[in-house]
Amino acid sequence: MAGGDWNVRLDTVAAAKEIADLTRAFESMTRQLVDQRDRLLQAERVAAWRELARRLAHELKNPLFPLRLTVDNLRRARALAPQEFDEVFEESLTTLAAGLASLNTVIARFSDFSRMPAPQFGPVRVNDLVRETLDLFRAQAEAPGGGRQRGQGADADPARVNIVMDLQDDAGVVQADAEQIARALQNLVLNAFDAMPAGGDLVVRTRGAPDSVRIDVADTGSGLTDEERRRLFTPYYTTKQHGTGLGLAIVQSVVADHHGRISVDGGSERGTTFHLDLPRERPA
Numbered sequence: 640m641a642g643g644d645w646n647v648r649l650d651t652v653a654a655a656k657e658i659a660d661l662t663r664a665f666e667s668m669t670r671q672l673v674d675q676r677d678r679l680l681q682a683e684r685v686a687a688w689r690e691l692a693r694r695l696a697h698e699l700k701n702p703l704f705p706l707r708l709t710v711d712n713l714r715r716a717r718a719l720a721p722q723e724f725d726e727v728f729e730e731s732l733t734t735l736a737a738g739l740a741s742l743n744t745v746i747a748r749f750s751d752f753s754r755m756p757a758p759q760f761g762p763v764r765v766n767d768l769v770r771e772t773l774d775l776f777r778a779q780a781e782a783p784g785g786g787r788q789r790g791q792g793a794d795a796d797p798a799r800v801n802i803v804m805d806l807q808d809d810a811g812v813v814q815a816d817a818e819q820i821a822r823a824l825q826n827l828v829l830n831a832f833d834a835m836p837a838g839g840d841l842v843v844r845t846r847g848a849p850d851s852v853r854i855d856v857a858d859t860g861s862g863l864t865d866e867e868r869r870r871l872f873t874p875y876y877t878t879k880q881h882g883t884g885l886g887l888a889i890v891q892s893v894v895a896d897h898h899g900r901i902s903v904d905g906g907s908e909r910g911t912t913f914h915l916d917l918p919r920e921r922p923a
Contacts, residue, residue: 645673695749702741709734758816758896760921765813765845765852766806772824773802773843779832780841800835805844813852814921815897823893827856827913830887834860834911850919851899857912862905890915898922 640647647669649662709731716727780800831841839859846853890913894901898918905911 640669645669645676698745698749699742702738702745705734706738709738758819758893760814760816762812763815763817763820765810765847765854765917766808768817768821769804769806769824769843769845769854772821772828773804775825776800776828776832777802799838800832801838801840803840803842805842807845807847810845810847810852811919813917813919815917816893819893819896820917823890823915824854824856826887826890827915830913831856831858831860831911834858839910851916852919854915854917855912856915857910859910862909862911863903 649666712727713731716724716731719727780802828841828843835841835858840857842855842857844855844857846855891901894915894917900914900916902914903911904914
């Protein structure tokens, strides 16, 4: 049962009375647990579908609203002079094209999440993968004035993110899908950037163990509330004004496909650290 097989049954034929009573009580408890688990799983599936429908409706509604206004403007513009109508028509085409592109982006993100491919395992040097991933973000982190400002006014310092690598030399190799693990790391780094709009420190460290390698991604942002911690990996849940809430859900999906573990530390008054543990050997 501890290993996940809740259908195990015990033989009471040759048991003494006390052991037989204990066995029957154990069997009754097991049936109740299985029944409760099945009901819980069903409730979770219903809740997940409701959350999916709510999030998808929200994401599609945002780009649809300006499209509807544009169509109404075109209808009213028919009464204008030809030159004026041409100007409205060109502006409307630009708006329609932008709105349709936004819809395509939303649909593509949802489609990508629903079609996560099976990992293609191979030897991956974790430290090399971390370096390659962080190199993609150095320009964004170091660009003067490239982000939001720490203060107000013309003399405010540019919001920069200081990237720190703390890589154990002998962290070693894991059997993994390099592309998928890189994608998971990119999502964690982007999440850290979003958590530090006024700048801060991004620390990525690796630590090797006999059977696994741990990758930590830590930021010095505002941390997490209890509600955010509970729903952090829920698909389509986000507290941001942009995005679909799929980044951390994709990370969890990738880690689960590699039979790894992901956990998070951080309260509402300090930064957040994600711990990603990957087994060295390919899962059976």
